[in-house]
Amino acid sequence: MSLDVKLAATQTLLTEIATKHPDAVLANSYGAEDMVLTDLIARLALPLQVFSLDTGRLPVETYTLMQQVAERYPAVPVTVYFPQTGATEAYVNTHGINGFYHSVELRKSCCQIRKIEPLKRALAGKSAWITGLRREQSPTRQDLGNQEFDADNGLMKFNPLIEWTEAEVWEYIRSNDVPYNALHDQRYPSIGCAPCTRSITVGEDVRAGRWWWENPESKECGLHIKASPLKRPA
Numbered sequence: 486m487s488l489d490v491k492l493a494a495t496q497t498l499l500t501e502i503a504t505k506h507p508d509a510v511l512a513n514s515y516g517a518e519d520m521v522l523t524d525l526i527a528r529l530a531l532p533l534q535v536f537s538l539d540t541g542r543l544p545v546e547t548y549t550l551m552q553q554v555a556e557r558y559p560a561v562p563v564t565v566y567f568p569q570t571g572a573t574e575a576y577v578n579t580h581g582i583n584g585f586y587h588s589v590e591l592r593k594s595c596c597q598i599r600k601i602e603p604l605k606r607a608l609a610g611k612s613a614w615i616t617g618l619r620r621e622q623s624p625t626r627q628d629l630g631n632q633e634f635d636a637d638n639g640l641m642k643f644n645p646l647i648e649w650t651e652a653e654v655w656e657y658i659r660s661n662d663v664p665y666n667a668l669h670d671q672r673y674p675s676i677g678c679a680p681c682t683r684s685i686t687v688g689e690d691v692r693a694g695r696w697w698w699e700n701p702e703s704k705e706c707g708l709h710i711k712a713s714p715l716k717r718p719a
């Protein structure tokens with residue numbers, strides 16, 4: 486399937502979402518895929534909302550991109566959610582500022598405080614959310630479809646780029662002069678919090694730079710729990 490065909494399908498799906506789920510929100514983590522979706526929402530002038538989670542531990546390059554995106558896409562404002570102050574203070578004062586390196590449990594509890602709880606607030610009352618997930622990103626994403634019911638959060642979840650390859654994402658970004666995170670040019674294919682993201686070397690898996698001290702099976706922060714695949718409506 487060519488990029489043109491995938492692009493048309495993505496545009497169609499985004500338009501359908503805007504029609505059937507006018508309260509749908511795009512989760513923008515400022516990765517390359519989210520930049521493609523933000524650009525498409527702006528070009529199609531779709532009335533979709535966008536939010537981002539500022540964990541408080543993001544790389545400075547991500548904050549720079551946040552400002553660039555705000556200036557480039559004034560019609561697509563991003564609502565930013567932050568962790569709860571009390572929970573963050575309690576975690577850091579109990580486990581240390583980098584306590585997440587000590588065990589999978591402490592890593593997941595940090596993600597719970599800095600990502601999952603704010604995500605729940607961002608999705609509260611919504612009927613659908615949109616992500617930039619792609620199937621080839623991770624072994625844990627092989628069964629994903631372009632839409633599914635997110636039972637954990639109680640709403641529809643759409644993945645309009647599920648079929649796209651990494652090369653196709655970058656072809657779109659280059660062709661349309663879409664802003665992107667400067668860390669991508671330093672061999673960071675996947676960017677999250679600064680202390681949990683590193684660059685990769687040639688031949689490494691694209692997710693190798695995320696939580697690199699853990700087994701591949703545990704390398705999800707909980708934002709994208711496996712949901713129930715659904716067929717796209719006719």
Ligand code: SF4
Pocket residue numbers: 540542585592593595596597599600677678680681706
């Ligand atoms: Fe905490 Fe790392 Fe998860 Fe960010 S990615 S919330 S710093 S454990």
